[in-house]
Amino acid sequence: MRSVGVIGLGLIGGSFARAATAAGATVVGADSCAQTRRAALEAGVVRAAYDSPSAVCGADDIFIAVPVGSVESIFADIADALSPTSVIFDGGSCKRSVISKAAEQLGDNRRRFVPSHPIAGNENSGFSASNVDLFKNCWAVLCTDGVDEEAVQVVSLAWQQVGANTVNMSAAEHDDIFAVVSHLPHLLSYALVESIRTRPDSARYLHYAASGFRDFTRVASSHPIMWRDICLANADNLLASLVRFREELDTLEGAIKDGNSVLLYERFASARQLRRDWAATLED
Structure with missing residues (x-):
């Protein structure tokens, strides 16, 4: 795997960070909670942990795992820090609203944003609930309309390497x-x-x-x-x-x-x- 920056180290983001690290990726994380950042570092799940989302934009791929109501502010924070080759994807349960916010905030990087949704999880939340096997044999839905083909391939491979199967679907x-x-x-x-x-x-x-x-x-x-x-x-x-x-x-x-x-x-x-x-x- 390429290097990965994970924004939001809760159940979904923490599980992705665990699985990506286990697959050989270099993972850095960002989370607003100091206790979560400390726990992720102590568990060896991330190489570094920051309170600012833009701090992880040096990674090849950026995975956003925050509530869908917070995605717009994350996009705004990272927009100027992204490189022209950055691949961005998310794990939210709604896709049309996220795509709309990406179009507003990401500028030219919008085409390298791959909306995705892993059909995995449970009623628990937080980094303590994260699980390296959470995505094993689950479906990860990708919404690829208007997205750069190379970015789609990168994100498809990322999900496959943490154990998921990918399927394409329109946001609607x-x-x-x-x-x-x-x-x-x-x-x-x-x-x-x-x-x-x-x-x-x-x-x-x-x-x-x-x-x-x-x-x-x-x-x-x-x-x-x-x-x-x-x-x-x-x-x-x-x-x-x-x-x-x-x-x-x-x-x-x-x-x-x-x-x-x-x-x-x-x-x-x-x-x-x-x-x-x-x-x-x-x-x-």
């Missing part, structure tokens, strides 16, 4: 898909937990919560800043997904009110089959 398709399979489930999980928290007797309900509640609400432990930014950055697709979900809830509510056992069974059986079919693909 990406944001539509992940509004449904990622952003909406997080929103629903947060909503359920919050609806219990606001009850005056919430502790009584949680006392009897077990594995079903735990499984459904696992992602409500995710970082609130990251998911606030995602919801706002992909608002149109998320709102459309909410409309469709409400329609299904209305159907189920009507079936319960009417005592329509046939409709409830049909809906549950078809959902069960789809969930089982999908889970089987994960085991292959």
Whole structure:
């Protein structure tokens, strides 16, 4: 691997730094948290750690792993420090908003910015949650429209060398898909937990919560800043997904009110089959 500068040493950035170092790259990092910088240095994950994002721009490749609401300020900080050969890529869960900010801030370097999104992670956050194997056998989506072909090849190889498989997708398709399979489930999980928290007797309900509640609400432990930014950055697709979900809830509510056992069974059986079919693909 070439030398890599990682901006943001949390779960995604820290895991990429660990995997890139293990693959033989020279990695330097930037993070606003002194404790995180110290931990990354002590773990041997980075050769150097800085508080300024522009300080890592001497690396061949720059990976930006911050909440999508913070990407614009990172672009603005590094724009003047980038060399004409710098390759920049990110790991955000929304792509259209990031591409728009890159066009505004990066100038001529925009063509060497490769929007990407590793489909990996969990509900934990911070450098302490980072894992050298986080990207093994996951998909990394690349949005390559208008991007320099050599930069695409560099970023594709970088993801492959940390264990990911790459796939190309338009930014519009990406944001539509992940509004449904990622952003909406997080929103629903947060909503359920919050609806219990606001009850005056919430502790009584949680006392009897077990594995079903735990499984459904696992992602409500995710970082609130990251998911606030995602919801706002992909608002149109998320709102459309909410409309469709409400329609299904209305159907189920009507079936319960009417005592329509046939409709409830049909809906549950078809959902069960789809969930089982999908889970089987994960085991292959």
